[in-house]
Amino acid sequence: xxxxxxxxxxxxxxxxxxxxxxxxxxxxxxxxxxxxxxxxxxxxxxxxxxxxxxxxxxxxxxxxxxxxxxxxxxxxxxxxxxxxxxxxxxxxxxxxxxxxxxxxxxxxxxxxxxxxxxxxxxxxxxxxxxxxxxxxxxxxxxxxxxxxxxxxxxxxxxxxxxxxxxxxxxxxxxxxxxxxxxxxxxxxxxxxxxxxxxxxxxxxxxxxxxxxxxxxxxxxxxxxxxxxxxxxxxxxxxxxxxxxxxxxxxxxxxxxxxxxxxxxxxxxxxxxxxxxxxxxxxxxxxxxxxxxxxxxxxxxxxxxxxxxxxxxxxxxxxxxxxxxxxxxxxxxxxxxxxxxxxxxxxxxxxxxxxxxxxxxxxxxxxxxxxxxxxxxxxxxxxxxxxxxxxxxxxxxxxxxxxxxxxxxxxxxxxxxxxxxxxxxxxxxxxxxxxxxxxxxxxxxxxxxx
Amino acid sequence: xxxxxxxxxxxxxxxxxxxxxxxxxxxxxxxxxxxxxxxxxxxxxxxxxxxxxxxxxxxxxxxxxxxxxxxxxxxxxxxxxxxxxxxxxxxxxxxxxxxxxxxxxxxxxxxxxxxxxxxxxxxxxxxxxxxxxxxxxxxxxxxxxxxxxxxxxxxxxxxxxxxxxxxxxxxxxxxxxxxxxxxxxxxxxxxxxxxxxxxxxxxxxxxxxxxxxxxxxxxxxxxxxxxxxxxxxxxxxxxxxxxxxxxxxxxxxxxxxxxxxxxxxxxxxxxxxxxxxxxxxxxxxxxxxxxxxxxxxxxxxxxxxxxxxxxxxxxxxxxxxxxxxxxxxxxxxxxxxxxxxxxxxxxxxxxxxxxxxxxxxxxxxxxxxxxxxxxxxxxxxxxxxxxxxxxxxxxxxxxxxxxxxxxxxxxxxxxxxxxxxxxxxxxxxxxxxxxxxxxxxxxxxxxxxxxxxxxxxxxxx
Numbered sequence: 011x012x013x014x015x016x017x018x019x020x021x022x023x024x025x026x027x028x029x030x031x032x033x034x035x036x037x038x039x040x041x042x043x044x045x046x047x048x049x050x051x052x053x054x055x056x057x058x059x060x061x062x063x064x065x066x067x068x069x070x071x072x073x074x075x076x077x078x079x080x081x082x083x084x085x086x087x088x089x090x091x092x093x094x095x096x097x098x099x100x101x102x103x104x105x106x107x108x109x110x111x112x113x114x115x116x117x118x119x120x121x122x123x124x125x126x127x128x129x130x131x132x133x134x135x136x137x138x139x140x141x142x143x144x145x146x147x148x149x150x151x152x153x154x155x156x157x158x159x160x161x162x163x164x165x166x167x168x169x170x171x172x173x174x175x176x177x178x179x180x181x182x183x184x185x186x187x188x189x190x191x192x193x194x195x196x197x198x199x200x201x202x203x204x205x206x207x208x209x210x211x212x213x214x215x216x217x218x219x220x221x222x223x224x225x226x227x228x229x230x231x232x233x234x235x236x237x238x239x240x241x242x243x244x245x246x247x248x249x250x251x252x253x254x255x256x257x258x259x260x261x262x263x264x265x266x267x268x269x270x271x272x273x274x275x276x277x278x279x280x281x282x283x284x285x286x287x288x289x290x291x292x293x294x295x296x297x298x299x300x301x302x303x304x305x306x307x308x309x310x311x312x313x314x315x316x317x318x319x320x321x322x323x324x325x326x327x328x329x330x331x332x333x334x335x336x337x338x339x340x341x342x343x344x345x346x347x348x349x350x351x352x353x354x355x356x357x358x359x360x361x362x363x364x365x366x367x368x369x370x371x372x373x374x375x376x377x378x379x380x381x382x383x384x385x386x387x388x389x390x391x392x393x394x395x396x397x398x399x400x401x402x403x404x405x406x407x408x409x410x411x412x413x414x415x416x417x418x419x420x421x422x423x424x425x426x427x428x429x430x431x432x433x434x435x436x437x438x439x440x441x442x443x444x445x446x447x448x449x450x451x452x453x454x455x456x457x458x459x
Numbered sequence: 460x461x462x463x464x465x466x467x468x469x470x471x472x473x474x475x476x477x478x479x480x481x482x483x484x485x486x487x488x489x490x491x492x493x494x495x496x497x498x499x500x501x502x503x504x505x506x507x508x509x510x511x512x513x514x515x516x517x518x519x520x521x522x523x524x525x526x527x528x529x530x531x532x533x534x535x536x537x538x539x540x541x542x543x544x545x546x547x548x549x550x551x552x553x554x555x556x557x558x559x560x561x562x563x564x565x566x567x568x569x570x571x572x573x574x575x576x577x578x579x580x581x582x583x584x585x586x587x588x589x590x591x592x593x594x595x596x597x598x599x600x601x602x603x604x605x606x607x608x609x610x611x612x613x614x615x616x617x618x619x620x621x622x623x624x625x626x627x628x629x630x631x632x633x634x635x636x637x638x639x640x641x642x643x644x645x646x647x648x649x650x651x652x653x654x655x656x657x658x659x660x661x662x663x664x665x666x667x668x669x670x671x672x673x674x675x676x677x678x679x680x681x682x683x684x685x686x687x688x689x690x691x692x693x694x695x696x697x698x699x700x701x702x703x704x705x706x707x708x709x710x711x712x713x714x715x716x717x718x719x720x721x722x723x724x725x726x727x728x729x730x731x732x733x734x735x736x737x738x739x740x741x742x743x744x745x746x747x748x749x750x751x752x753x754x755x756x757x758x759x760x761x762x763x764x765x766x767x768x769x770x771x772x773x774x775x776x777x778x779x780x781x782x783x784x785x786x787x788x789x790x791x792x793x794x795x796x797x798x799x800x801x802x803x804x805x806x807x808x809x810x811x812x813x814x815x816x817x818x819x820x821x822x823x824x825x826x827x828x829x830x831x832x833x834x835x836x837x838x839x840x841x842x843x844x845x846x847x848x849x850x851x852x853x854x855x856x857x858x859x860x861x862x863x864x865x866x867x868x869x870x871x872x873x874x875x876x877x878x879x880x881x882x883x884x885x886x887x888x889x890x891x892x893x894x895x896x897x898x899x900x901x902x903x904x905x906x907x908x909x910x911x912x913x914x915x916x917x918x919x920x
Contacts, residue, residue, distance in 0.1 A: 057725025061634030174521030265517025
């Protein structure tokens with residue numbers, strides 16, 4: 011059957027258009043509205059159906075949306091001195107010892123001895139060993155169970171490709187949006203229920219102050235996979251050993267897999283577990299995803315890792331690690347060797363100490379902001395084991411609060427609703443930023459709110 | 460180092476499909492009769508191993524991945540190389556298999572990357588998250604360098620960490636309910652990513668093809684361009700030119716027919732131009748040189764083989780604004796959504812390198828390196844020609860496609876490896892029409908290429 015070409019030009023009268031807006035920032039992804047317009051020339055539409063899963067995504071990914079609001083605000087107020095406490099983007103320079111290692115590696119690429127082509131897709135063995143030694147000492151995690159990547163966000167999608175469309179997932183509510191969005195994209199999520207704002211096939215595990223940010227496992231229906239992030243983005247809560255034991259037991263009893271996001275583990279200050287593998291038995295039920303982004307300021311350099319224990323098996327006994335390795339070899343080609351050279355330097359004694367100082371800097375920022383909000387009589391969560399504060403504005407719509415704060419104080423935050431329905435009434439404030447800006451932000455908030 | 464990595468992972472991704480088969484824990488029971496007085500007792504003895512049955516979750520393995528027959532092709536080749544080295548620890552193995560670049564990156568490019576690295580330690584030079592679509596300056600330079608007069612704009616270009624990754628991201632955009640066509644033979648990532656996405660049926664051992672994929676034969680008989688009149692319509696057509704593995708470069712006339720075919724059928728071409736700069740003949744380097752292509756094609760490209768960035772990781776994909784799904788929705792919007800959600804941008808240092816590649820000095824330096832590999836290719840072509848082989852490719856790509864009539868390509872691969880310690884790639888790894896061919900890649904130090912050719916001459920004289 012012939013399709014496409016001129017025979018379709020009438021259908022193309024009604025195409026999807028963006029509402030007109032001036033924007034020079036990263037391509038905005040907004041709600042598409044149907045627009046009818048006259049064409050004086052034919053438009054060719056392919057006959058390839060749009061992926062129905064992508065249709066289920068109602069708006070752009072959360073963080074480009076925040077960028078868009080920021081840009082719009084700046085266009086209306088060109089003189090505004092914007093302070094960005096929204097997207098969790100690191101701001102402090104990377105310690106010398108690490109960038110020097112990267113520069114040295116780069117210069118080596120111009121020499122015969124130092125040139126490197128394709129690396130192992132799973133990452134440089136030296137780096138994998140260093141990660142195992144630094145973060146999984148005494149937990150029985152081996153270097154060959156560690157897969158180096160270009161970041162946790164990418165790994166989450168690769169894990170979803172691995173798991174496929176026929177698994178069910180549970181997420182914390184609120185949670186990092188990539189879990190839900192990737193689930194929708196891969197076809198696990200079902201339809202969006204407009205009323206609740208939830209996807210039909212996803213289980214949302216409410217995490218709030220009332221339950222100490224840990225779901226009541228006795229009330230959770232079984233799903234194949236649970237995404238769990240600790241320290242949590244956006245609430246900042248670090249799960250206790252007791253809570254994680256419950257989670258692992260729940261996983262074991264129900265034969266499910268935990269995908270544990272430990273991207274903020276190095277921000278923990280109160281002795282809470284830094285890895286799911288600190289819990290006995292976790293190796294049979296969990297995958298751990300982590301990142302150098304917030305640990306080392308590598309948000310632009312792009313480096314992370316995922317741990318898939320050999321003991322993690324599908325229902326037919328097949329080791330998950332074999333399939334993950336296949337995905338990594340087929341859909342990926344390794345993290346940049348420059349980033350990996352940097353990663354190795356991060357885990358050296360000097361590198362690690364220097365990075366601890368940067369983390370301390372951000373956590374001092376967090377303290378200033380926590381004090382600021384508390385002095386206003388607001389309930390503030392987080393900020394102790396993570397670079398995020400989760401501030402409660404009872405009875406208010408988080409997008410409205412976001413807009414008010416932006417308008418009145420020129421401070422960018424993130425509305426809690428962007429992280430899930432239970433995020434309504436909350437605002438996430440990130441602690442990344444130069445000290446001066448943090449102090450200024452604190453001043454403005456005290457003055458205007 | 461890479462060798463050891465592959466060795467350690469070889470235990471994980473073996474080529475044997477039996478190894479990949481689900482591990483079944485059959486319990487073997489035995490009935491034993493104990494002749495006790497006046498009592499017949501039947502005792503069942505289970506295999507002692509069963510008492511330590513490994514814990515299994517209740518999560519089903521992804522059936523799509525289970526359809527894959529073996530490991531991805533190149534780790535497979537690497538595995539065999541590793542096994543060979545264990546057998547002959549002193550062998551001087553020469554790798555003309557995996558198309559891995561070997562020559563150092565020109566200074567002009569690495570100094571830009573070193574500068575960017577150092578800059579990340581300063582307040583003015585530090586940058587965090589970049590735009591997921593890539594840094595503006597790089598997108599702009601790509602547009603003007605490669606698509607100058609072709610009407611492709613900066614915001615049609617998405618910078619990535621390489622073509623292989625982009626292929627999978629494109630598959631995620633398309634989803635599981637589209638059909639695809641590939642050249643046969645072709646770069647294995649197209650087929651494998653299609654299987655993983657769930658677009659295909661099972662592997663059919665008798666014809667060595669996955670059900671539901673349209674394989675477009677490209678052989679010497681048809682000049683390595685498919686007979687489009689026999690090709691069934693699919694939603695997506697993967698087309699690589701200059702071709703990996705055959706080295707064939709499609710002519711303007713052929714690409715015009717391809718674009719027309721896509722237009723008539725409402726299909727989308729995914730055009731892989733990773734080797735475009737290796738073109739010697741006057742063939743199109745970009746699909747967008749063909750009028751009308753912007754409405755039917757996506758183009759993916761890479762710095763890997765131009766700048767030796769195989770480890771640095773940088774590429775790009777062009778999705779024109781004019782490319783629309785059947786409901787009129789722009790493909791670029793969905794690709795952008797995937798890029799923002801499933802990706803977080805290419806390494807900023809690599810992007811600084813990419814920008815330097817596109818400076819006049821950088822372009823010149825890249826041409827020199829490409830010229831070096833092309834000279835290697837010439838040497839390899841001449842060698843096989845002189846030995847009386849039918850040789851294809853080599854003119855427009857760093858690959859030589861050598862015909863070994865009536866022979867199994869894995870057998871020839873093994874024979875060459877065993878007898879000359881040279882790693883090549885068996886043609887059947889690229890598809891059933893690759894059977895009877897060997898791909899020899901031209902990346903290597905000059906002395907290694909010369910030595911390899913000496914050994915070929917010795918073996919096949």
